[in-house]
Amino acid sequence: MRIGGRTWIGAGLAVSLFFGAAAAAVAGQEAAVQTPAARGVTQVLTAAELAAWGRERGDAGALIMAARLLAEVPVRAADGEPAFLTATSLLDEAAALAGDNPGLIDAIDRLRDPLTRGVRSSAFGAGPVLTVKSLQARESWVFDVEARGGEILRVAAIGDGDTNIDLTVRDARGTVICRDGFGDHYPVCTVSPRTGGRMRVDIVNRGDVWTKVQVLSN
Numbered sequence: 001m002r003i004g005g006r007t008w009i010g011a012g013l014a015v016s017l018f019f020g021a022a023a024a025a026v027a028g029q030e031a032a033v034q035t036p037a038a039r040g041v042t043q044v045l046t047a048a049e050l051a052a053w054g055r056e057r058g059d060a061g062a063l064i065m066a067a068r069l070l071a072e073v074p075v076r077a078a079d080g081e082p083a084f085l086t087a088t089s090l091l092d093e094a095a096a097l098a099g100d101n102p103g104l105i106d107a108i109d110r111l112r113d114p115l116t117r118g119v120r121s122s123a124f125g126a127g128p129v130l131t132v133k134s135l136q137a138r139e140s141w142v143f144d145v146e147a148r149g150g151e152i153l154r155v156a157a158i159g160d161g162d163t164n165i166d167l168t169v170r171d172a173r174g175t176v177i178c179r180d181g182f183g184d185h186y187p188v189c190t191v192s193p194r195t196g197g198r199m200r201v202d203i204v205n206r207g208d209v210w211t212k213v214q215v216l217s218n
Helices: 006-027 035-055 060-071 087-098 100-118
Strands: 129-135 140-147 155-160 165-170 176-180 188-191 197-205 211-217
Touching: 006 035, 006 100, 035 060, 035 155, 060 100, 087 100, 087 155, 087 176, 129 197, 140 155, 140 188, 155 165, 155 197, 165 211, 188 197, 197 211
Parallel strands: none
Antiparallel strands: 129 211, 140 197, 155 188, 155 211, 165 176, 165 197
16 A cells, blocks of 8 residues: 555655564574564564654654554553554544545555454454553553563553653562663563463653553463
8 A cells, every 4th residue: 555655655664674683682592482462562562662653753644553563463461551552543644644645545444444343353362451550650551461481571551752761570589671861752572481370560750750651472
């Protein structure tokens, strides 16, 4: 599908570069199994990054591509607040940028139609677990996840863009096994424990204002 000519090519390049980086991050963990749900976490994170890229440039085509990526991944909603990053919300943003461009409007309408009917089957299985929580300034959110031995565990935190989010994963002894504190809105940790067990996830809002965080894990 061609949308917006050169702009659409830029969006496609951004997706290619992000997936390439994700593949490189997993390359050193080939001994561990990457489940469909773990791949789903990566794709949702890619959609979030691409959507941010599109917002910065006023690029409706990038937001449409991000919505397509997000729509492919079913999620298992846990207790918490409603998700703020959804395929529908991205299409609403794209529509606001599309103006009277008939190609963009048609692409948005075509994608909205299957969304109303729901995902019937997916390459990502049941999909990752999704939880949404509001965090006050400097507040931490700590919870446990169950890791399976020999299987990649991927945890991602997607902020709403207001503040920087840090993510830390510790094993049952409290040892830090992954930390993403690069000062961005989309920290992610990928670990491949040899044995199963509980992992403790610590998410911190580093900003001076409250923010919403959308967390996914397989």
